[in-house]
Amino acid sequence: xxxxxxxxxxxxxxxxxxxxxxxxxxxxxxxxxxxxxxxxxxxxxxxxxxxxxxxxxxxxxxxxxxxxxxxxxxxxxxxxxxxxxxxxxxxxxxxxxxxxxxxxxxxxxxxxxxxxxxxxxxxxxxxxxxxxxxxxxxxxxxxxxxxxxxxxxxxxxxxxxxxxxxxxxxxxxxxxxxxxxxxxxxxxxxxxxxxxxxxxxxxxxxxxxxxxxxxxxxxxxxxxxxxxxxxxxxxxxxxxxxxxxxxxxxxxxxxxxxxxxxxxxxxxxxxxxxxxxxxxxxxxxxxxxxxxxxxxxxxxxxxxxxxxxxxxxxxxxxxxxxxxxx
Amino acid sequence: xxxxxxxxxxxxxxxxxxxxxxxxxxxxxxxxxxxxxxxxxxxxxxxxxxxxxxxxxxxxxxxxxxxxxxxxxxxxxxxxxxxxxxxxxxxxxxxxxxxxxxxxxxxxxxxxxxxxxxxxxxxxxxxxxxxxxxxxxxxxxxxxxxxxxxxxxxxxxxxxxxxxxxxxxxxxxxxxxxxxxxxxxxxxxxxxxxxxxxxxxxxxxxxxxxxxxxxxxxxxxxxxxxxxxxxxxxxxxxxxxxxxxxxxxxxxxxxxxxxxxxxxxxxxxxxxxxxxxxxxxxxxxxxxxxxxxxxxxxxxxxxxxxxxxxxxxxxxxxxxxxxxxx
DNA sequence: CTGAAAGCGCTTACAG
DNA sequence: CTGAAAGCGCTTACAG
Numbered sequence: 001x002x003x004x005x006x007x008x009x010x011x012x013x014x015x016x017x018x019x020x021x022x023x024x025x026x027x028x029x030x031x032x033x034x035x036x037x038x039x040x041x042x043x044x045x046x047x048x049x050x051x052x053x054x055x056x057x058x059x060x061x062x063x064x065x066x067x068x069x070x071x072x073x074x075x076x077x078x079x080x081x082x083x084x085x086x087x088x089x090x091x092x093x094x095x096x097x098x099x100x101x102x103x104x105x106x107x108x109x110x111x112x113x114x115x116x117x118x119x120x121x122x123x124x125x126x127x128x129x130x131x132x133x134x135x136x137x138x139x140x141x142x143x144x145x146x147x148x149x150x151x152x153x154x155x156x157x158x159x160x161x162x163x164x165x166x167x168x169x170x171x172x173x174x175x176x177x178x179x180x181x182x183x184x185x186x187x188x189x190x191x192x193x194x195x196x197x198x199x200x201x202x203x204x205x206x207x208x209x210x211x212x213x214x215x216x217x218x219x220x221x222x223x224x225x226x227x228x229x230x231x232x233x234x235x236x237x238x239x240x241x242x243x244x245x246x247x248x249x250x251x252x253x254x255x256x257x258x259x260x261x262x263x264x265x266x267x268x269x270x271x272x273x274x275x276x277x278x279x280x281x282x283x284x285x286x287x288x289x290x291x292x293x294x295x296x297x298x299x300x301x302x303x304x305x306x307x308x309x310x311x312x313x314x315x316x317x318x319x320x321x322x323x324x325x326x
Numbered sequence: 327x328x329x330x331x332x333x334x335x336x337x338x339x340x341x342x343x344x345x346x347x348x349x350x351x352x353x354x355x356x357x358x359x360x361x362x363x364x365x366x367x368x369x370x371x372x373x374x375x376x377x378x379x380x381x382x383x384x385x386x387x388x389x390x391x392x393x394x395x396x397x398x399x400x401x402x403x404x405x406x407x408x409x410x411x412x413x414x415x416x417x418x419x420x421x422x423x424x425x426x427x428x429x430x431x432x433x434x435x436x437x438x439x440x441x442x443x444x445x446x447x448x449x450x451x452x453x454x455x456x457x458x459x460x461x462x463x464x465x466x467x468x469x470x471x472x473x474x475x476x477x478x479x480x481x482x483x484x485x486x487x488x489x490x491x492x493x494x495x496x497x498x499x500x501x502x503x504x505x506x507x508x509x510x511x512x513x514x515x516x517x518x519x520x521x522x523x524x525x526x527x528x529x530x531x532x533x534x535x536x537x538x539x540x541x542x543x544x545x546x547x548x549x550x551x552x553x554x555x556x557x558x559x560x561x562x563x564x565x566x567x568x569x570x571x572x573x574x575x576x577x578x579x580x581x582x583x584x585x586x587x588x589x590x591x592x593x594x595x596x597x598x599x600x601x602x603x604x605x606x607x608x609x610x611x612x613x614x615x616x617x618x619x620x621x622x623x624x625x626x627x628x629x630x631x632x633x634x635x636x637x638x639x640x641x642x643x644x645x646x647x648x649x650x651x652x
Numbered sequence: 653c654t655g656a657a658a659g660c661g662c663t664t665a666c667a668g
Numbered sequence: 669c670t671g672a673a674a675g676c677g678c679t680t681a682c683a684g
Contacts, residue, residue: 052661076402095421378677
């Protein structure tokens with residue numbers, strides 16, 4: 001059916017070896033034979049079979065990307081940048097949306113192993129899973145501490161949390177609430193830590209609301225509404241992502257609160273999407289493209305075996321974008 | 327390095343054939359040998375090599391997904407659903423972000439062919455490219471007419487455009503502007519057609535603004551600002567996606583226009599993200615998950631060779647979500 | 653119920 | 669400058 005290297009060889013009147021040579025531009029071949037082969041390939045509309053190739057070379061040029069979900073703008077944009085950079089470097093991307101579910105992550109991981117990926121980029125937050133089978137598999141994590149041997153690329157979460165909280169303090173907020181994801185074991189929740197530390201320094205008590213999953217709009221709303229009954233005095237909100245911030249603003253409006261007059265709100269992430277759809281939102285912008293670049297950079301070094309520091313952690317700079325919600 | 331089937335066979339004291347049998351649960355094997363083999367696999371932490379497998383079976387179980395960019399919430403969510411469904415069916419996804427650039431699409435297409443994908447899902451809009459090499463490759467398109475032989479899955483764009491325009495008319499808008507993407511050759515711009523037809527019916531003249539690329543925020547803003555100088559009488563806007571709608575609302579605020587009092591605005595798509603971040607926006611919601619399901623459904627039929635109607639076109643129902651911008 | 657052999661479509665030493 | 673042969677890690681008729 002599909003033409004293979006033998007078909008090309010026969011048509012060009014050379015050996016399969018020679019065809020392979022012109023395919024890979026390897027060893028010496030006369031221009032004459034080269035042209036004959038190329039003509040034959042064009043005539044047959046020949047495509048080399050990368051599967052056969054990687055079986056021999058043991059290099060798939062395949063990278064796995066495990067994200068919670070590309071539905072979320074942060075991960076959607078991150079995935080876009082990761083894939084684009086991979087493509088420009090000749091790597092192909094196997095996409096996995098784990099929804100942060102442990103069983104799915106495990107399945108995906110198995111799948112990626114079976115498919116002989118050269119490396120994996122993880123943006124998901126389950127722990128321990130990676131360890132037991134990390135048999136010389138190159139892995140890089142984005143924003144999550146997964147294990148001692150996996151390098152982490154993130155933006156400066158502590159600094160971001162500090163900037164956000166300090167802004168609210170500077171704007172004279174007296175009762176600053178943090179809306180965060182659920183605190184997991186072993187994870188360094190730096191944004192939250194910075195919030196706590198900053199309030200501590202001026203003798204204020206943290207008020208923290210945890211939202212179980214970014215991806216369930218219902219429960220998100222309910223928890224946020226609790227803020228108004230439990231802490232009606234709230235006049236400042238730091239949400240650790242823009243989606244939480246937007247949800248809070250929606251709820252606040254329903255409760256007749258004016259933003260920023262009654263309550264000041266700052267989010268986190270600063271994705272293109274949210275900055276276009278809700279340009280008023282004050283937020284801490286993460287350098288998403290830079291994070292993607294750095295993650296791939298490190299992963300490729302691991303793949304090439306150049307990487308030696310397993311405790312490596314990269315912190316990229318964030319920036320404050322002031323809108324009109326503060 | 328990595329254990330292979332021979333290693334498992336040796337440790338279990340059987341032939342590679344037998345190992346393959348328990349791997350694929352195929353043919354008769356005694357429970358005893360089965361257990362021996364499974365023990366050996368566990369002991370060696372063996373993962374079958376899917377690359378070798380698909381070289382023989384000529385089935386990669388790989389699907390290509392070509393989208394403009396997962397940064398855009400519509401395509402981000404679509405990609406999430408597509409990939410999730412694929413995973414649940416045992417298919418793996420090779421992700422491609424083409425940014426609608428012809429050269430990139432061509433490269434991605436070549437890559438997918440070389441990787442022996444079983445099929446391709448296309449959400450990108452370049453034409454003609456697919457034809458010349460569509461040698462029995464299963465393809466399904468989402469929302470774009472690509473060629474006569476490629477089935478299209480979309481929501482009911484004409485009905486959506488009609489609903490949107492009629493709503494504005496019903497709300498007594500006199501000067502309704504359409505903000506749309508650039509009109510391409512050969513493409514049936516049904517949302518636009520519905521807008522034109524609906525205005526026609528009541529004797530109004532269409533006013534259309536075209537925005538070259540969804541993905542360039544700068545030029546988007548400039549073109550939208552032109553509306554206010556060229557058509558200051560505008561009191562209704564139908565944007566063919568929510569991002570355009572949001573951009574217009576931002577610009578309108580800057581020009582001191584009140585939404586919906588001065589100008590009513592309706593968008594299109596109704597993604598989870600935009601409905602969370604900007605819940606006030608009136609929009610036409612596309613059934614994204616259903617689109618994904620149907621596309622995969624059709625693609626799998628093509629792959630199985632069951633598909634016979636190349637002119638196939640699926641139109642899924644849309645729904646109007648009224649917020650407070652109309 | 654189990655195994656030896658051939659083959660999937662490539663690539664790469666090794667000869668010449 | 670070019671080719672024959674072996675092998676990448678599997679699977680599958682075909683025997684037994």
